């Protein structure tokens with residue numbers, strides 16, 4: 001496993017945060033290359049590949065709580081929830097803490113929690129077009145994805161396609177899953193899809209949540 005120098009958990013400075021906030025306001029999504037420190041990405045990649053090699057990932061499903069089900073025809077990744085177990089995880093979660101603070105300060109989003117999982121898409125896997133949160137069950141507010149593969153060839157597939165908020169058939173961006181690239185978008189309104197990958201694809205998907213306990217019922221995080 002690659003050692004991570006704690007000095008490297010470069011905090012997100014205003015040069016990075018300001019364009020992200022502006023893009024979220026203007027179009028509902030943001031993508032930045034080399035957004036997260038390369039050495040931290042490498043350590044997170046090593047951690048995920050070790051979990052994959054030890055068969056320590058869980059097949060991902062759709063829906064939460066009692067509605068949870070495995071649908072390989074919809075999504076084919078395997079996941080592991082971040083639990084602060086390792087230094088790289090804690091560094092990434094601290095970075096997302098900085099982003100949460102900024103989003104609350106700048107946009108009054110009232111985000112109170114960040115949940116995230118490693119995701120490993122084997123060759124051939126995909127995730128069909130979807131939104132991450134349903135209106136009315138306000139829970140996930142801002143979605144994030146950090147890509148971890150050190151190299152990604154142009155013909156590797158596995159791009160994330162983003163679609164227009166008001167015209168879900170219109171593709172507005174296609175993002176190569178290359179280490180350091182960070183995407184975020186509004187969870188309730190931005191349709192997106194993972195195109196079939198030709199290579200094992202490594203990422204961390206995460207969500208900033210608002211407290212959505214309704215009528216005394218606990219809203220399950222997962």
Ligand SMILES: O=C(O)CCC(=O)C(=O)O
Nearest residue numbers: 127132145160194203205
């Ligand atoms: O990995 C990606 O590019 C997106 C993953 C995604 O949409 C999800 O996990 O909800």
Ligand SMILES: [Fe+2]
Nearest residue numbers: 130131132192
């Ligand atoms: Fe998604």
